[in-house]
Amino acid sequence: MTTNSGASASAPAPGVPAASGEPAPRARAEIDLAALRANVRALRERASGAELMAVVKSDAYGHGAVRCARAAREAGAGWLGTATPEEAFALRAAGDRGRLMCWLWTPGGPWREAIEADIDVSVSGMWALREVIAAARAAGRTARIQLKADTGLGRNGCQPADWADLVAAARAAEAEGTVRVTGLWSHFACADEPGHPSIDAQLTAFREMTAYAEGRGLAPEVRHLANSPATLTLPQAHFDLVRTGIACYGISPIPEIGAPADFGLRPVMTLTAALALVKRVPGGHGVSYGHHYTTPGETTLALVPVGYADGIPRHASGTGPVLVAGKWRTIAGRVAMDQFIVDLGGDAAAPGDEAVLFGPGDRGEPTAEDWARAVGTIAYEIVTRIGTRVPRVYVDER
Structure with a gap:
């Protein structure tokens, strides 16, 4: 058993004198990696055969991204997900070589570094596609991109009215070899409120937008919409991949519906x-x-x-x-x-x-x-x- 931040898994509990002159901890956050692995396995069982992405953004929701990412991989997570490029680079620096997606980009971001690190990058608009194409040309490598559709959350993602132009431009970039569209994805607004009318509306929009993209020649490896609550309650939203964040760490994303144990989860x-x-x-x-x-x-x-x-x-x-x-x-x-x-x-x-x-x-x-x-x-x-x-x-x- 090993630990982060210079602490030891065998560090004394509060109230127990430290051995060998080590200071007793003022406070500690114990992270149970066995629980995390069990949570990932339980979520995979609920995923209806879809692959699972363990989301490790924000230092794995405060639990420690590198250790938690490694444990999630051990439990069968085929993908990892981060918000910022820096989070993704830290995982690569720690030795992770599996499929890894990063989705929160701003103009002038480190696109080339992401391409060279084999990170799938999210594209929500034409400005991002232009920047990733330029970075791919500079790197002399094909960028792996995933087009994000705004199906109703109203945050990141391409609006339906602009989808045709983004799809056409991405397809043209594929034809010249600068990008490969590996995914089509979106995000729920109210999956933690079962029965909310926006859920069916977003499912319909996602099906329509992915069908349009595929009809124009895109052949994504994965289509994904389900977050933690949708993974637990909406099997019709699982598609090819589910993105589980807070549920990996044993916290119920829908506490009004069920406690962690009701979903086979344990807080980490x-x-x-x-x-x-x-x-x-x-x-x-x-x-x-x-x-x-x-x-x-x-x-x-x-x-x-x-x-x-x-x-x-x-x-x-x-x-x-x-x-x-x-x-x-x-x-x-x-x-x-x-x-x-x-x-x-x-x-x-x-x-x-x-x-x-x-x-x-x-x-x-x-x-x-x-x-x-x-x-x-x-x-x-x-x-x-x-x-x-x-x-x-x-x-x-x-």
């Missing part, structure tokens, strides 16, 4: 910290900035040494759940940059004892979904925002 990240201080204070004692919390009587306060600089939402002040001394606690007062307080009431704890912010829930601890509900966001944001000051500790790395 467990976030813990070591209590930095435990002290008795009298009643009426103000806690943290602004004194938005005042102790109702004599009590014990515990200091958890993580804050919004580590990705703990400041708007979790007074709402965020934490497991300390065997019980759920709620953050007392404001979350500060580096720390927050929980009120233990009459319970005992000691410096170094473990505070569990979230995990799979096996020990009764909160989950990322519990945090999302407490602060009015989605679990994607909770795990993705955990900062680089928190070392990732990898368990079951092969």
